[in-house]
Amino acid sequence: AQKVTQAQTEISVVEKEDVTLDCVYETRDTTYYLFWYKQPPSGELVFLIRRNSFDEQNEISGRYSWNFQKSTSSFNFTITASQVVDSAVYFCALSEGGAAGNKLTFGGGTRVLVKP
Amino acid sequence: EAGVAQSPRYKIIEKRQSVAFWCNPISGHATLYWYQQILGQGPKLLIQFQNNGVVDDSQLPKDRFSAERLKGVDSTLKIQPAKLEDSAVYLCASSLFSRSTDTQYFGPGTRLTVL
Numbered sequence: 093a094q095k096v097t098q099a100q101t102e103i104s105v106v107e108k109e110d111v112t113l114d115c116v117y118e119t120r121d122t123t124y125y126l127f128w129y130k131q132p133p134s135g136e137l138v139f140l141i142r143r144n145s146f147d148e149q150n151e152i153s154g155r156y157s158w159n160f161q162k163s164t165s166s167f168n169f170t171i172t173a174s175q176v177v178d179s180a181v182y183f184c185a186l187s188e189g190g191a192a193g194n195k196l197t198f199g200g201g202t203r204v205l206v207k208p
Numbered sequence: 209e210a211g212v213a214q215s216p217r218y219k220i221i222e223k224r225q226s227v228a229f230w231c232n233p234i235s236g237h238a239t240l241y242w243y244q245q246i247l248g249q250g251p252k253l254l255i256q257f258q259n260n261g262v263v264d265d266s267q268l269p270k271d272r273f274s275a276e277r278l279k280g281v282d283s284t285l286k287i288q289p290a291k292l293e294d295s296a297v298y299l300c301a302s303s304l305f306s307r308s309t310d311t312q313y314f315g316p317g318t319r320l321t322v323l
Contacts, residue, residue, distance in 0.1 A: 096250075125308055135297060137251070137314035144309075183250050187308055194239075194308050195264060198250030 094119045096186050098199035105174050106207050112170045113202050115184030119165075121145075126160065126167040127185040127196070137183070143167065174206045210235065212315030214300050220321045226288040229318045233281070233302030239263070240277055241312060242285050243299040251299055257283065258306050287320075295322045 095118040105111050117126065128140040141153065143160050150159050155175075159168045171178050184199045213232040221227050233240050239258050243251035254273065256263040259280035268275070272291070277283040287294055297317040303310040 123308065127311070129314075134316065135319070136316040137299065137301075139311055139313060142311055185250075194303060194306055194310050194312065195253060195256065196251075196312060198252075200248075200250050 094121075094124075094186050094188055094197045096184050096197055096199035098184055098202050100202045101200070102203040102205065104205045104207065107176060108173050110170060110172050111174050111178075111204055111206075112168055113182050113184070113204070115167045115169065115199060117165050117167065117184070117186045119186060119188055121188040123188070125187045125194070127187070128158070128167075128169045129183045129185060129198075130180045131183060131201070132180040140182075141169070171204075174204075176206050176208055179204060179206045212300055212302055212313055214298075214315040214318055216318055217316060218319050218321075220323065221290055222323050223292055224289040226286065227290055227320060228284050228286045229298050229300075229320075231283045231285070231300030231315060233283075233300070234313055237302035237304055237313075238280070239303045239306045239310065240283050241301040241303075242275055242283070243301065243314075245297045245299055245317070247296070254285070256306070263306060290320075290322045292322050295320055 097116045124145045126143045130138045155172045157170045181201045183201045185196045187194045242254045245251040254268045255265040255275045257277040275285045299317045301312040301314045303312045
């Protein structure tokens with residue numbers, strides 16, 4: 093069975109600091125997809141990024157970057173130069189390929205508090 | 209493009225009462241999902257529809273929860289009778305199809321409080 097673990101329950105930073113969120117996953121599939129979602133206080137889950145298991149290239153998109161390492165089953169997410177608007181709960185999620193379709197398994201979430 | 213719409217946003221009921229939630233997915237999205245998110249946890253899938261057929265309802269408590277997606281567009285999720293432990297946010301999501309490559313987009317959720 094697939095599982096996603098976010099060990100950090102809450103992170104507090106001061107504005108402009110970088111913040112890195114850890115995500116470790118378990119799956120038996122060789123084809124799978126990893127996601128990060130943001131949940132601001134309004135409650136809506138906002139899609140941020142998606143990565144497939146065949147592409148370990150790390151990328152940067154604006155102030156977001158991610159580090160995917162298959163060898164350690166980790167998919168970490170970094171916010172550079174954090175802003176108050178980044179305060180939210182961030183969820184890592186996994187979907188397996190094949191017959192499982194795109195069923196998402198979420199981690200428990202990491203609450204990020206950015207102080208001015 | 210309009211996102212996933214849900215109503216109501218908030219609902220307070222007493223235990224043993226019934227409640228229904230409504231979801232309208234993104235136009236053209238064939239797949240619709242209902243998730244339950246208990247405070248402090250990640251969302252958990254309750255049921256997944258492909259058009260108007262059920263793909264996965266393995267985690268739906270069928271003795272009290274029911275869902276339908278008539279005509280393959282809007283969906284309703286019902287709880288009857290509600291229990292205290294049903295207090296949660298109920299999130300609806302949709303995706304183009306059910307392929308692994310299809311990203312799920314979420315609505316604002318309905319926060320249910322059962323007293």
